[in-house]
Amino acid sequence: QKEVEQDPGPLSVPEGAIVSLNCTYSNSAFQYFMWYRQYSRKGPELLMYTYSSGNKEDGRFTAQVDKSSKYISLFIRDSQPSDSATYLCALCSNAGNNRKLIWGLGTSLAVNP
């Protein structure tokens, strides 16, 4: 079993739709949860950063962490064609000052005008 599971999609939605992207994980030691966005032929860039459980909102984006279920989500409200990209979840335990991130495979999202 992989440490982090993420459905690769592709996911195709109409403009204005609410998008839900998810990852599940197996290691309860993970405490830091990130979502990166990667446009075609570009490097990943940090979108959202969450510590422990709970919700975090930034504009149209909401990150949600449920540690009891080992499940993290990214919601995009009023999706725009510019949101078309691959979204990767990344997790870290920081055990022993370890800086390694454990990555999901990424979900490809297309928002159609």
Next chain:
Amino acid sequence: DAGVIQSPRHEVTEMGQEVTLRCKPISGHNSLFWYRQTMMRGLELLIYFNNNVPIDDSGMPEDRFSAKMPNASFSTLKIQPSEPRDSAVYFCASSPGGNIQYFGAGTRLSVL
């Protein structure tokens, strides 16, 4: 700041040739990471450095791969000899500390 700078952006080479990828991290960042990305395996961490010292190279596929960081502003990833299965996008990322990593634009490597 110019961000993480990688060169070359594209590299096409023949099997058996040596390939050298270069990375300039963001000034002031003390950690540097080399990744490989493929459709099948996603982002794989190859090696990371902290204060120019290699900390974890467990992701380096085999002895054909080597990485160096001679100073805080430069790192190289070398593949010798290259093989077709090395074809991928290679990313360099740097971090000022903590968990957030900043990525370069990547080097797209094709080994024929």
